[in-house]
Amino acid sequence: MDRLSATDLAELSALCPGGVARDVDLSAISQWRIGGRADLVLRPEDTVQVAALLRWFADRSIHPVVIGLTSNLLFDDTGLRAPCIQIGTRMAQTRIEGADVHAAAGVWVPGLARRLMLAGLGGGEHICGIPGTLGGLICMNGGSQRKGIGSAVVTVDSVDLDGTIHQRRADACGFAYRRSVFQTNGEIITACHLRLASRPRTEIRAEMRAILADRRHKFPRKEPNCGSVFKSNPAMYAEIGAPGAAIESLGFKGQRIGGALVSPRHANFIVNTGGARAQDVLTLIARIVEAVEVATGYRMEAEAIFVHADGRLQPADTVLEGSS
Ligand SMILES: Cc1cc2nc3c(=O)[nH]c(=O)nc-3n(C[C@H](O)[C@H](O)[C@H](O)COP(=O)(O)OP(=O)(O)OC[C@H]3O[C@@H](n4cnc5c(N)ncnc54)[C@H](O)[C@@H]3O)c2cc1C
Known part of the structure; x- marks a missing residue:
């Protein structure tokens, strides 16, 4: 997106009062604590504001990217040049x-x-x-x-x-x-x-308590992460097991690239132990996908989504495909 003029910013502020933020540190707001800076984040309050913002961008042939609480997203180390619309606490009735x-x-x-x-x-x-x-x-x-x-x-x-x-x-x-x-x-x-x-x-209440206790026991607790990195595939599940079991059986638990670590607690989680870059996570994902495919014949698909700087979204397992 070209640089926004003062008039653009004034118009966006009128369409989304109190919800315009510039130069946002994505590593501070993303759940993986990874990503560069976003030029523009808009946080609308209702459907009418969302529609008005999308019309404004459509008139200028600009495609914004939509995010929620970023719990499934991996942002580019260079940040986000496309405008970002975040649907969150301001729209929570x-x-x-x-x-x-x-x-x-x-x-x-x-x-x-x-x-x-x-x-x-x-x-x-x-x-x-x-x-x-x-x-x-x-x-x-x-x-x-x-x-x-x-x-x-x-x-x-x-x-x-x-x-x-x-x-x-x-x-x-x-x-x-x-x-x-x-x-x-x-x-x-x-x-x-x-x-x-x-x-x-x-x-x-009893069922929810049991679910939460099970998750506390199995999932990493402290380090920032994005939940399960890979989706479960029913055919692979029946033959080999869940993604975490396949990854663990190949010795990936505890393997690290930079600040990105395959969780020693659950192999389907990649945690940020501090200063992890998106590139570290993507490389780890690519190595895991390749090793699991060689060992089992199944190519795992990522649930985690990579957000390119231009706003394109792409399953995280396909970003480095063919680059090695
Ligand atoms: C610790 C942990 C545990 C998790 N456990 C689970 C689990 O058990 N099951 C599970 O399914 N997931 C799990 N996840 C993944 C994640 O929480 C879910 O996918 C969640 O629903 C994503 O919501 P979000 O608001 O964070 O969306 P984001 O991560 O911000 O976005 C995810 C996708 O949704 C799109 N999106 C977001 N908001 C909107 C909107 N308003 N309109 C249109 N598109 C939108 C984005 O463009 C993106 O493509 C876990 C994540 C973590 C960190």
Whole structure:
């Protein structure tokens, strides 16, 4: 993106009052604590602001990148020149009516899981330990315990690159294992309607406690990370096991490049032990993918997404493909 003029900045500030930040240190806001500086981060408050911003960028043929809480993202060491729209705490309203939940996309997922529990609504237990926004969760069709949030979705509200507002029923969202249409259509999710089922609070609380205890036991606790780096592949799972088991069996636990380390606690996590660069993580990922493919015949796909400086998003396992 060309340098923004004072007029551009004034217009953006009018469209997104109080939500314009310049020269943002991505290593300070990203969950992996990796990345250079972003020229422009916009944090809208509602769907109308999102639509107005997207129209402004469309008029100038600029494609902004959308992020949530960055819990699945690896930012380029050189930072981000494309404008970034972050849907987060400024867009976090929730309304519960019986079994129906209407929530804005910036809602923090563990907080939503707790609200569902307090309302006696079951079906959201599996999301209680996922540290992202609802918008990011829907885009990734994230979940745990072999579930995805898509199965609880009734409709999703989004804004396309021209600033037009859409509402899609769940069957038009392309939900599949860790997939949705929002990964490719460029739309920004602004809200969603979930439907859950009534369940005694004590049962929900017990299940959530068990899930959180299991995660505390298995996952790295202190070092910054992005959750599971690789997706599970059902055929590989049946034959070899989960990605973590395959990576561990090849002796990768504890291997490091720069500040990036394959977690000694769980081999499907790469943690930042301090000063890790995106290049360190990408190189480690490429070595793991190659070694697992040679040993098992399965090519693992990354769940983690690399954010190029120009705003393009790319699965982290494919970034260095063919470069060695
Ligand atoms: C410790 C840890 C544990 C994790 N455990 C799990 C787990 O158990 N299960 C699981 O599925 N994931 C897990 N994750 C990964 C991650 O938390 C999820 O993918 C999460 O849903 C991403 O949400 P986010 O707001 O951080 O999105 P981001 O990481 O910011 O973005 C992820 C993707 O969603 C897109 N996106 C974000 N917001 C929007 C929006 N409003 N509209 C359109 N697109 C959007 C982005 O462009 C990007 O493509 C874990 C991560 C960590 C750090």
